[in-house]
Amino acid sequence: MTNRLSPARVRFAPSPTGSIHLGSARTALFNYLLARQTGGQFILRIEDTDRKRLVEGAEQEIYEGLHWMGLQWDEGPDIGGPCEPYRQSERKEIYQEYGRKLVEMGAGYYCFCTADRLAKVREEQQRRKESPHYDGTCRLLDPDEAAKRVATGEKHVIRFKMPREGTTTVTDHLRGDIIFENKHLDDYILMKSDGFALYHLAASIDDHLMGITHVIRGSEWLPTFSLHALIHRAFGWQEPTWCHLSVFLKPSGKGKMSKRDAVELRNDGNSFFLKDLESLGYLPNAVVNWVALMGWSFDDHSEFFTLPDLVEKFSIDKLNPAPAAINFTKFDHFNGLHIRSLSADELASRLVPYFERAGIQADRETLVKIAPIIRERMVTLDEAPELAGFFFKAEVTPEPTDLIAKGLTATQSAEAARKSYEVLATLPEITAENAEPPMRALVETLGWSLGQVFGILRVAVTGQKVSPPLFESMAIIGRDKVLARIQTAIDLLEKMV
RNA sequence: GCCCCCAUCGUCUAGUGGCCCAGGACGUGGCCCUCUCAAGGCCAAAACGAGGAUUCGAAUUCCUCUGGGGGCACCA
Numbered sequence A: 001m002t003n004r005l006s007p008a009r010v011r012f013a014p015s016p017t018g019s020i021h022l023g024s025a026r027t028a029l030f031n032y033l034l035a036r037q038t039g040g041q042f043i044l045r046i047e048d049t050d051r052k053r054l055v056e057g058a059e060q061e062i063y064e065g066l067h068w069m070g071l072q073w074d075e076g077p078d079i080g081g082p083c084e085p086y087r088q089s090e091r092k093e094i095y096q097e098y099g100r101k102l103v104e105m106g107a108g109y110y111c112f113c114t115a116d117r118l119a120k121v122r123e124e125q126q127r128r129k130e131s132p133h134y135d136g137t138c139r140l141l142d143p144d145e146a147a148k149r150v151a152t153g154e155k156h157v158i159r160f161k162m163p164r165e166g167t168t169t170v171t172d173h174l175r176g177d178i179i180f181e182n183k184h185l186d187d188y189i190l191m192k193s194d195g196f197a198l199y200h201l202a203a204s205i206d207d208h209l210m211g212i213t214h215v216i217r218g219s220e221w222l223p224t225f226s227l228h229a230l231i232h233r234a235f236g237w238q239e240p241t242w243c244h245l246s247v248f249l250k251p252s253g254k255g256k257m258s259k260r261d262a263v264e265l266r267n268d269g270n271s272f273f274l275k276d277l278e279s280l281g282y283l284p285n286a287v288v289n290w291v292a293l294m295g296w297s298f299d300d301h302s303e304f305f306t307l308p309d310l311v312e313k314f315s316i317d318k319l320n321p322a323p324a325a326i327n328f329t330k331f332d333h334f335n336g337l338h339i340r341s342l343s344a345d346e347l348a349s350r351l352v353p354y355f356e357r358a359g360i361q362a363d364r365e366t367l368v369k370i371a372p373i374i375r376e377r378m379v380t381l382d383e384a385p386e387l388a389g390f391f392f393k394a395e396v397t398p399e400p401t402d403l404i405a406k407g408l409t410a411t412q413s414a415e416a417a418r419k420s421y422e423v424l425a426t427l428p429e430i431t432a433e434n435a436e437p438p439m440r441a442l443v444e445t446l447g448w449s450l451g452q453v454f455g456i457l458r459v460a461v462t463g464q465k466v467s468p469p470l471f472e473s474m475a476i477i478g479r480d481k482v483l484a485r486i487q488t489a490i491d492l493l494e495k496m497v
Numbered sequence B: 001g002c003c004c005c006c007a008u009c010g011u012c013u014a015g016u017g018g019c020c021c022a023g024g025a026c027g028u029g030g031c032c033c034u035c036u037c038a039a040g041g042c043c044a045a046a047a048c049g050a051g052g053a054u055u056c057g058a059a060u061u062c063c064u065c066u067g068g069g070g071g072c073a074c075c076a
Helices: A022-038 A058-069 A092-105 A115-127 A143-151 A199-209 A225-235 A259-267 A284-292 A307-313 A328-340 A344-357 A364-377 A381-392 A410-425 A432-446 A450-462 A470-477 A479-496
Strands: A009-012 A041-044 A108-111 A157-160 A167-172 A176-181 A189-191 A214-218 A241-245
Touching: A009 A022, A009 A214, A022 A041, A022 A058, A022 A214, A022 A241, A022 A284, A022 A307, A058 A284, A092 A108, A092 A157, A092 A189, A092 A199, A092 A225, A108 A143, A157 A225, A167 A225, A167 A241, A176 A225, A189 A199, A199 A225, A225 A241, A284 A307, A284 A328, A328 A364, A344 A364, A344 A381, A364 A381, A364 A470, A381 A470, A410 A432, A410 A450, A410 A479, A432 A450, A432 A470, A450 A470, A450 A479, A470 A479
Parallel strands: A009 A041, A214 A241
Antiparallel strands: A108 A157, A157 A189, A167 A176
């Protein structure tokens, strides 16, 4: 396709502090889409400057989640790239250098206040109903004096020297100009006393050094947006295009997703976490499709999109700043849509692990045959074993009472089964085409309804009251097994007479 | 408490001054199809938060209010 947009360099920058959830999955997706459609680069950067919050295995989980969604990055900690390293914990010296520079330029200053004192100040302010902020004690220190204290090894942080007066205007691509009163802004800490940069500094430096053209991130960054812009401006760097995505609200629409909500969701058979979605039976394309349409839309009627569709159609100009309540019912709908869009072959492959997990030996050949007849009967893939397990079992065990058709007696039901057996037994092979017409004729002469007779057979052959189409199912199961199962049913019915 | 953002059917959304007594989708109800269950088709109910202002004309622009959300850490 033709594209007038210049190549975008974007980054997805999660911190490895927990499981990757749908909100960050969407952020990653939008970044990826912009990169791919403009022929730019999608960079994965791990923001692990907070050593205390690291979670073992979280980084690996990020890789797996992104891969599962089908989002491949062009540069990252695992594959390297021209702006290495891509793990912020390995970029400590870079941040320190820029931190020093900030102080030298007079845009930042050393602060020696202890965490204890800060906590007390905050407490005091809150008691007085003031908004918590740094009181500016060290801002007044003589810079040379402060530098000397730092040289002697005194514990310190670096703070940003926020302008005290006037306003700062920043531009968000979806919201336009946002004006902050500088007097409401705080002298944020940029560099911790352990020598690690805080997010604000580290991200700004990295975004600049890595040549990021578009920062697409969550709206939780809106309150500190001015700080980030100001850091860029202090260094004289060009600002990227900023896009702040709305948050996902819990299904009720009341508040954003919390840990508690996440647990509740899981109890309901849903999950907010990417890693759970595969085993719950969701297709990556469905996740991508669903999540893309929360906060973005193409036009007034298109809803079905695959990843390549989205690469072509996505646009940051159509991003919606309003928060969106997550809707799992619609997720199910999209999953069904994507399941039905799969070829028999693809669906069969997708189904293999679910049968395995259910302890059912499902051969590929049969799986390909049943795929077309169970395709429109599933909402999630994990339903397949329950729906189609009978294809793979040596015998089924119907509930005897289910064999008695509604409106018929056990005797009548047994007769229907016997007569059906006779008709089917005359066939050298059962196919949907050759079995259905004579069976319909039989039902006609019997004088009962299709639903009654076919219902008996359905339970007899599949062991279930609900199943894929009867004769297609019989064809796949095979004549001998079908007859054996009907015989078993007849025996069962006769015992109830 | 302070700062920032947001505001169309229950939910996701289209809509950028007249094409809108507001369109699509999920869900809901009904009908059709039908061997069960689905899928599919058709139909229906369902929204511009309130008040001002601008304009010949406002869902669309501006203001106020209300409501919702986010943030206020040596977390990200």
